[in-house]
Amino acid sequence: MLKNWRLGLVFLFLSGLILLFIVAPLLGMFLQTSGDQYLETIADAEVRRSIRLTLLASLAGTVLFGIAAIPLSYILARKEFFLKGLVNGLVDLPVVIPHSAAGIALLGIVSRGTLLGKAGEAAGIQFVGGVGGIVLAMSFVSIPFLINAARDGFAGVPSRLEKAALNLGASPWRVFFTISLPLARRSIYTGLVMMWARGLSEFGAVVIIAYHPMVAPVLIWERFASFGLAYARPVAAVFVAVCLAVFVVMRLLSKKQIHARN
Template sequence: MAATARWRTARSAVLPIAAGLLVGLVLLALATLVIRAAESPDALVSAAVDPDVWYAIGTTFAAAGLAVAFLVLFGTPLAYLMARTRSRVLPLVEALIDLPLVLPHTIAGLLVYLVFMRNGPLGAPFGVVGLSFEDAFPGIVAAMLFVGIPYYVDAARDGFAKVPVELEEVARTLGAGPGAAFARVALPLAARECLSGAVTAWGRAVGEFAAVIMIAYYPLVISTLIYTRFTQYGLAGTVAVALVLLAVCGSVLIVLRRGAARLWRPDAPV
């Protein structure tokens, strides 16, 4: 009995400690950054009003937003097909979609560069219509799009997979065409996962560095700005900028996540 009680006590203590370790690590990193930044309040103020910082934030958010828009536009039909199709090539497609997850992001950037460089298979035709990707905003969008594919497509596919196919079949017999059955039944029921995937992909895009730098060092985004400041000015010239960027990005991500979790509960009982 005593041994059982001791085991219960140990178990009840071990779980919170194990769970708290990772949270503690993140908190420790944030606290260290705040303390270092607070040592130089003037640098913090100047970073907060630095136009380069806000330009990088604007560029990052715009590129990440555009990348996620493309992901939603092209990734949603793909995710739906993956959830509904039973094909022998499906595992291959799934592996291709998840490839950016396991690739070092420098390689992901290299792949993006190879495709979108001036004489690349997509870079060349886009160049004809005046769209350049190297060291340009579209290059940042392409890199963010590439690394965000698995985050959005996997989440959306899981969302569609949990919608029983019978719901769409009933919708068809009630008069809905395939498009209407998708738009009125499958999409609303998978929307929560799609939104969640989009927010995660956006977060991943905002934080992307290696893939971006391979194709577009300029214009500077948040990650490349921090890298530049660090290589130019060292730690002292970086922590204040990092804290400002962290505060803005963290706030936006929290708002988006809470929004995705709260605003869309289509199957909640009334």
Template sequence: MAVPALLGAVLLVYFVVPFVVFFLQIGSVDIVDGLADPGTQAAIRTSLVTAPVSTVIATVFGVPLAYVLSRTSFRGKRLVEAAVLLPLVLPPIVGGVMLLTLVGRYTPVGAAAASLGVPLTDSYAGVVLAQTFVAAPFLVVTARAGFDGVDKRLEEAARTMGYGPFETIRLVSLPLARNAITAGIVLTFVRAIGEFGATMMVAYNPRTMPTRIEVLRISHGLEAIVPIALALLVITIVVVVAVQFLVGTPRRH
């Protein structure tokens, strides 16, 4: 185990050192004044409103898609799988450009939505659209892996006991894939709240935390981003810890 441990330690150090250096800079920055800035507070509110909405949307539509991909075979399945993975391999800013070709102000969809009073760019809706586009694939991929790990014989046994398809999914498949689905939800939320590229293209305003960080970096330098970056880090850690506490960690069998 010495060689794998050594190689893994190198990557672990690479993960940890930037955090250490970041926290060493906190002492020289006025965190309270930075967080009291109205623009920063507005960005925090925007992220805390939109990221959960994007995560819920990804969960409601992504878990069923993950189950279908895990349990069925159909013509064109490879294309569907590729479509799910496509937002993961595209640079986020390119994904934002593609979204603009669909929901931009002067597109048929965007113009129709704007006429109804629901603009899809430079709005909360635009932020949610961008976050969902880049973050939802994490949920689908992770949840599918969880469903793939559920023994189909257990589902078949439930069916022989008189459970219908939906009851089987609710009472057997979902509980057994719970940890993977939960991991997907966490990854989706973290990715959504940290999304920058696609969000900047689709909804530069209202500014999210990552967009605000970029604005502060350009206008005031690296030290200015420390307060809001710390807030973003704390929110992410709190969510991950809370989910672990509520759901628990996977048990070894």
């Protein structure tokens, strides 16, 4: 009993320490920013523009690459094939490599002389120093979050339900859209939110492909490098507040969906 009590205390202490480690710097940043600084930052057109660009570019990447990534998640969850382990490893690659290196790698395939760069130019999409490049960089580093979450979601759908649907006369397309996808949607939704959130925070890969137009993380770094901490902190606080607000709304929407199903 005594041992259990001690164990509980140790666990509680360590858990509190970790939570403090996460919350304290953010709280410090919010508290060290005055009301006037907040108002000034919100009124700053450059800040507003960069936050809007960050939110929309990450959203565009999530929608575009997300749709294409869901079939891959399904295949990884359901099918057994040669070198499946390698494919799973490849999916995680963007998470483990330095993001500046990811930016360099991406730049190699989208710069003006390359096939993709030329195709983009012909279609009116500018990758280097353009929104197209920002979307690409954000998606590259964040797509593993969606693929992994969706793969786990599909794996959690009993294959027997899919077989039962086939046995009831449904086509494989109908089985996917009416059974597999709806039953994995909670994980897919979480994956989409995580992908979008990870895209928002990307700095390393984005700054190499497109310094301008400036996304919020690049703007924060630019203000810090040019004017110091006092000028960078309010921008960081406003950006983090916006991200948190959107994240909370997403979580609430996700819960609402789950309640509706039950």
